[in-house]
Amino acid sequence: MNENRVKISRPQLKLLEKLSNAVGVSGNEDEVRQIVIEEIRPLVDEYRVDRMGNLLAIKHTKTADAARVMFAAHMDEVGFMLVQADTEGCYAFEAVGGIDERQLLAKPVLVGKDHLPGVIGSKPVHLTSPAERAKVTPLGQLRIDLSPGCAGKASVGDYATFATRFWRSGDSLFGKALDDRLGVATLIELARLNPGTAEVLFAFTVQEELGLRGARVAAYDFEPDMAFVVDSTPAFDLPLDESEDENVLYNCRLGAGPAIYLADAGTISDPRLIQFLTRIAEDCGIPYQFRQPGGGGTDAGAIHITRGGVPSVSVSVPGRYAHSPILHARLSDWKNTLALLYQALEKADRSILNADR
Amino acid sequence: MNQIESFLHELLSAPGVAGFEGPVCEIIRKRWEPLTDEIHISRVGSLHALRRSSIPGKRPSLMIAAHMDAIGLMVKDIRDGLIWITSMGGVDPRILPGQLVTIHGAREYTGVVQMLPDRLVKHQPAGGAPGYSQLFVDTGLSANEIQANIHIGDVISFASAPTTLGDKYLSGHSLDNRASVAALTVCLEEIKDYRLQWDLWAVATVQEEVRTVGAHTSTFELKPDVGIAVDVTFAQEPGLSTYETFPLGKGVTIGSGGNIHPALHRELKDRAEEIDLPYSIETMPKGSGTDAMAMQISSAGVPTLVIGIPLRYMHTPYEMVALKDIHRAGRLLARFITTLTSGSLESLFKGGAA
Amino acid sequence: MKELIKQLTQIPGPSGYESAIRETIREIIKPYVRETRVDAMGNLIAQVGTKAPGGMRVMVAAHMDEIGLIVSHIEKKGLVRFSNLGGVLPRYLAGGRVVFLNGTRGVINSDRHDEVSKIQPISQFFIDIGAISEKDCPVKIGDLAVFDREFLDLGKRVSSKALDDRCGCALMIETIQRVKQSPHELLFVFCTQEEVGSRGATTAAYQLDADLGIALDVTPVGDILGVKMQVNLGEGPAIKVRDVGHIADPAVVNWMVRTARELKVPHQLEVLDVGSTDARAMQISRGGMPSGALSIPCRYVHSPSEMIDMDDYAHALTLLTGLLSREIKLEKK
Known part of the structure; x- marks a missing residue:
């Protein structure tokens, strides 16, 4: 019955599109935050923006002694900051968050609050030597070009991001910043569907890509009993270069359902919560996969060691080509992630933590 | 020599290597005591000095912080009558051969850092840059004297004397970040006769060079509503002129980026312009690398600002700074503080972080 | 003691x-x-x-x-790939034995490599627990293992x-x-x-x-x-x-x-x-x-x-x- 409540149709996709197209580079998440505030305002009992820019929203419950359950998703995306004006509307820039330099040559970008269009230029192939083409062009040599007429229209310190527009193709979703706007959209849907059994604490965090900085203060503020972090994790489910061997480093796979974290560089997921989630998935017939243990991390890395410790687990929507101009995710994975978390929210109570970790 | 210059000479003559800030802390305490209402030392050694607001009841508080610790060296081993060393904070080993240092053993001993001659270095081709395994301090003491007076774990500070250069530039060790301690002092002097609307905590933090121990712990203890870190930043110098460097003696920097609260950033720029104080915007795409990194994520979050004082030859015994820039940083702080009103807090943050 | x-x-x-x-x-x-x-x-x-x-x-x-190992993948051939929890040093792995929390034991070795003097990254090591296929393998992704090495009393000194x-x-x-x-x-x-x-x-x-x-x-x-x-x-x-x-x-x-x-x-x-x-x-x-x-x-x-x-x-x-x-x-x- 509950399964039917979880729906992803036109309105949800419209919202995801809006979120994906919005610009919210780490440290400058205002545009995304405004969209979330508009959506969440009618759905929660209270919300506020904290001193770091996190949007903290609470939905109370009438159940006595209910668990305080935190859901976190980060609003920020990787991008750029202009650091020096060069000639005729060109600007030197730095990456904000982890971006592979090989993704940058000849890409359209949006600069500043007014989304000024620009391009990251690249030398004509005619004028490059084979030796030059064998090398990666370092970021320091690249410029964002707003066109000669735009000299002075942007300022040092302005943020920029890829200009990719969202689109859907069957079960596939394409867009920039789906890491972690998929998580943001998921939290908004959870607020809409809220079954009312727990005290629900939604943290739309800032500066995840700069080192989980927003999540830490959000968790300190909320003091939750447990936390679920919703993020996007890379799917490397691609063939090996010149080899027929088995890919043993796929991290997770598109279409295989929500990726539940066991351990990453920042967190060893609470085993009680892993079991809680997998049991729900099995009981409800929701497909899921484990994200391969290894490096990387989510906001859980900051949340779980806040104050006296917060039992935490992360769940990600798989996505190919994270931190590039275009991420590729699956609608079915998103829906199953939402379904799993909805069930978790409905069933979450303190008894999950009765046994010692 | 004006007051601040002579205070700086005093500061730069004292050791205060990260984790061992006692001597410099004492000098600062004496200087700040008459300028503040209450002073104490935190559990890990940071200096907290309070200028109380004249407004009764609950009022907001501002924390201004400069770290007082400096980079230095430590005795790692004693063998063959020589002192073998490791660094405290980031010290490029290539600057060390030929440096005069002070070893803080049973008493202070002067020594010179030197390197093993190429013919005695097994694992490297001749003429290579020396690493710490090849660097030692020669004190001229006998092995017995060393054994009795110097121990593993003793700190070593640079012995370079502070020097005023030409037209009010200062050279010496530990200007990172005693220059900012001096700027805080300028500020405390400037606001001496003002009635403050906010409580003001002036803090000299410990162990910034290692892992911002002081900023983490002081911010947690004092729970300020707003925090400002003052630290040195890279000045343009021969061979170094990128967007990350700023002209020496031409003004302070105001940080911009995720570590900085945007509304406060605008306020600080306005304050600078009101008093015609020259400044540059320092972009910090990945973080400020200052105490403000720890201050911002303390407890439920603290909005932070960073003011930078351009400095040449950072993390060497001969750092260089313009006295003018130190005064400017102090005056900018003072202007910011004296224009705060009891209503500022609400108006600054009513739109959240935007 | x-x-x-x-x-x-x-x-x-x-x-x-x-x-x-x-x-x-x-x-x-x-x-x-x-x-x-x-x-x-x-x-x-x-x-x-x-x-x-x-x-x-x-x-x-x-x-x-x-320090321990955590299973990241079971190959079709039944080999167990793993990641580290804490500072596991690859140079101590090949030829070692591990025991899983469920009691399963196994031996560690690595993919073939041409430069014998180079130490491979952890991702190129695997645990062989004697399984003949993925289906037959008694451990699964997320299972934990530690080194299997008995306590050795050497008199004044001990090793384990x-x-x-x-x-x-x-x-x-x-x-x-x-x-x-x-x-x-x-x-x-x-x-x-x-x-x-x-x-x-x-x-x-x-x-x-x-x-x-x-x-x-x-x-x-x-x-x-x-x-x-x-x-x-x-x-x-x-x-x-x-x-x-x-x-x-x-x-x-x-x-x-x-x-x-x-x-x-x-x-x-x-x-x-x-x-x-x-x-x-x-x-x-x-x-x-x-x-x-x-x-x-x-x-x-x-x-x-x-x-x-x-x-x-x-x-x-x-x-x-x-x-x-x-x-x-x-x-x-």
């Missing part, structure tokens, strides 16, 4: 999955402590004594967890896996059993997840809000490795001055050295350029906690066969018991 260390080293307890070792320790210390509790991160906290006038609230920490930091746990247990009179409220914390970044100690330090923190851990030695390190095996416990993540409070160092001299306990001073201990988490907790560390010198740290000297251990026990039994004066020299 040896029996206790032997017992503790042989129980698997990779970071994040310390329940078996925790239950063993809880049973051993039960008769000696007022109460024990387990917190959200799985730390075991035991309180001994109360604070008398002039006494302090002291947090003493040793970590229960050991997980001496880091079960010898610290043993030290803490024996101290709990010995401290009869103390003016202090002693909070003994058997911490979790030290090997992945002192995560257990971080939350324990926050909750306990103590006046002083002491970590008990092993420290690597340079006595036979041909590297310049000043701490040697068999020359007494090491009093930490600094390591990569932590500068011990000079007053704490001074107090430890003074006490060691008074008790005539041989000791060494430690300045370490690799690694850190739970003391780093304690120092930075809340408004700051003066903290230091007492280390047991250990050869081959993070290998399946670590080695300590029992005399170092005994001296550490004398020193720690002495430190906690008397009034604590913290002053810089």
Whole structure:
């Protein structure tokens, strides 16, 4: 019955599109935050923006002694900051968050609050030597070009991001910043569907890509009993270069359902919560996969060691080509992630933590 | 020599290597005591000095912080009558051969850092840059004297004397970040006769060079509503002129980026312009690398600002700074503080972080 | 002493999955402590004594967890791929044996490689548990394993896996059993997840809000490795001055050295350029906690066969018991 409540149709996709197209580079998440505030305002009992820019929203419950359950998703995306004006509307820039330099040559970008269009230029192939083409062009040599007429229209310190527009193709979703706007959209849907059994604490965090900085203060503020972090994790489910061997480093796979974290560089997921989630998935017939243990991390890395410790687990929507101009995710994975978390929210109570970790 | 210059000479003559800030802390305490209402030392050694607001009841508080610790060296081993060393904070080993240092053993001993001659270095081709395994301090003491007076774990500070250069530039060790301690002092002097609307905590933090121990712990203890870190930043110098460097003696920097609260950033720029104080915007795409990194994520979050004082030859015994820039940083702080009103807090943050 | 260390080293307890070792320790210390509790991160906290006038609230920490392996993938051929929990060094892997928490045993080896002198990354190693296919494999993604290596009694010295930091746990247990009179409220914390970044100690330090923190851990030695390190095996416990993540409070160092001299306990001073201990988490907790560390010198740290000297251990026990039994004066020299 509950399964039917979880729906992803036109309105949800419209919202995801809006979120994906919005610009919210780490440290400058205002545009995304405004969209979330508009959506969440009618759905929660209270919300506020904290001193770091996190949007903290609470939905109370009438159940006595209910668990305080935190859901976190980060609003920020990787991008750029202009650091020096060069000639005729060109600007030197730095990456904000982890971006592979090989993704940058000849890409359209949006600069500043007014989304000024620009391009990251690249030398004509005619004028490059084979030796030059064998090398990666370092970021320091690249410029964002707003066109000669735009000299002075942007300022040092302005943020920029890829200009990719969202689109859907069957079960596939394409867009920039789906890491972690998929998580943001998921939290908004959870607020809409809220079954009312727990005290629900939604943290739309800032500066995840700069080192989980927003999540830490959000968790300190909320003091939750447990936390679920919703993020996007890379799917490397691609063939090996010149080899027929088995890919043993796929991290997770598109279409295989929500990726539940066991351990990453920042967190060893609470085993009680892993079991809680997998049991729900099995009981409800929701497909899921484990994200391969290894490096990387989510906001859980900051949340779980806040104050006296917060039992935490992360769940990600798989996505190919994270931190590039275009991420590729699956609608079915998103829906199953939402379904799993909805069930978790409905069933979450303190008894999950009765046994010692 | 004006007051601040002579205070700086005093500061730069004292050791205060990260984790061992006692001597410099004492000098600062004496200087700040008459300028503040209450002073104490935190559990890990940071200096907290309070200028109380004249407004009764609950009022907001501002924390201004400069770290007082400096980079230095430590005795790692004693063998063959020589002192073998490791660094405290980031010290490029290539600057060390030929440096005069002070070893803080049973008493202070002067020594010179030197390197093993190429013919005695097994694992490297001749003429290579020396690493710490090849660097030692020669004190001229006998092995017995060393054994009795110097121990593993003793700190070593640079012995370079502070020097005023030409037209009010200062050279010496530990200007990172005693220059900012001096700027805080300028500020405390400037606001001496003002009635403050906010409580003001002036803090000299410990162990910034290692892992911002002081900023983490002081911010947690004092729970300020707003925090400002003052630290040195890279000045343009021969061979170094990128967007990350700023002209020496031409003004302070105001940080911009995720570590900085945007509304406060605008306020600080306005304050600078009101008093015609020259400044540059320092972009910090990945973080400020200052105490403000720890201050911002303390407890439920603290909005932070960073003011930078351009400095040449950072993390060497001969750092260089313009006295003018130190005064400017102090005056900018003072202007910011004296224009705060009891209503500022609400108006600054009513739109959240935007 | 040896029996206790032997017992503790042989129980698997990779970071994040310390329940078996925790239950063993809880049973051993039960008769000696007022109460024990387990917190959200799985730390075991035991309180001994109360604070008398002039006494302090002291947090003493040793970590229960050991470095471990976590399964990341089962190949079609039944080979088990894994990732590390904590600082597992690839050079110690090939030819080694592991045991999973479900009892399954296996051997480690690596993909074929052409440059024999180069050490491969962990992703190129696998565990072979003798399965013929993925279906037949008794372990699954997320399962945990630790080194399988028995305790070896070499007389004055002993060798085993997980001496880091079960010898610290043993030290803490024996101290709990010995401290009869103390003016202090002693909070003994058997911490979790030290090997992945002192995560257990971080939350324990926050909750306990103590006046002083002491970590008990092993420290690597340079006595036979041909590297310049000043701490040697068999020359007494090491009093930490600094390591990569932590500068011990000079007053704490001074107090430890003074006490060691008074008790005539041989000791060494430690300045370490690799690694850190739970003391780093304690120092930075809340408004700051003066903290230091007492280390047991250990050869081959993070290998399946670590080695300590029992005399170092005994001296550490004398020193720690002495430190906690008397009034604590913290002053810089």
